[in-house]
Amino acid sequence: MGDDRLDKLTDGQRACLRMVFAHMSSKEIARELKISSHTVDQRLRSAMQLLSVASRVEAARLLAAHEGAGAYQSSVYQPPYIAPAAEEPMIGPSVDQGAGQQLTGQSDAVKEEQLAYEAAPAPTPPKRGYMLPIPTSGRKRNDLDWKRRLTWIVAIAMLSALSFGMLLAGLDALSRLV
Structure with a gap:
């Protein structure tokens, strides 16, 4: 296919196709571009018609190949925000313990870093009597x-x-x- 068809795409169509290439849905694209999802669908339909392809993914692949964006990545779900790894709990004796507690190495106080690691009380099972x-x-x-x-x-x-x-x-x- 000639590059003349790809050159006829508008900036809005190109932006939508780039986001389709990044596996975004119409609603996500609309939110990103601050336009209606119907507008996104209309831009993608007109781009598909202009490029003579059957799907929006094919149109996005053509544009990515034309712009040199690299190979198409398969659609694997990856959450946008990945939680950081939890830090190791501090189990040793606290630095600010009294002299008597330093000898035994035991303390009743829980450090602030260890609060997240305290065990929650076990839930009581429901009674099976008169339900x-x-x-x-x-x-x-x-x-x-x-x-x-x-x-x-x-x-x-x-x-x-x-x-x-x-x-x-x-x-x-x-x-x-x-």
Whole structure:
């Protein structure tokens, strides 16, 4: 393909294609260029049409080859911000310990650097006794097995029938009093 087609690309199309080459989505490109994602898609469609290619990746590869950007890198997910490696905890005795503590090498005080390495208390497992059919703290909404769910359905039905029977008995007793 001739370089004349690549020379006809606008600066906006070139910027979008460069970012496609860097594996950015339309939303990320729009955020970077401070334009609408629809504008990004329109620029990429017109660039694809101008270059007579079927995908935006092919158009980005052509532009990168024309500009000498190097070989195309495969799409491997790498997070944009990688956390730094954690520092080693300081386990030895503190420098500002008293004379008696220096001899034994033990200290009750925790250094500021060691605060992140203290063990968190173990979470208490939920009780498996009477599990209510409603969400409570530490439990999801529908975490009952089918046996417990069926038990709750039968218990609620029996309590409803008993309550309705007591209501009828009370109304019968009131009608006899009058």
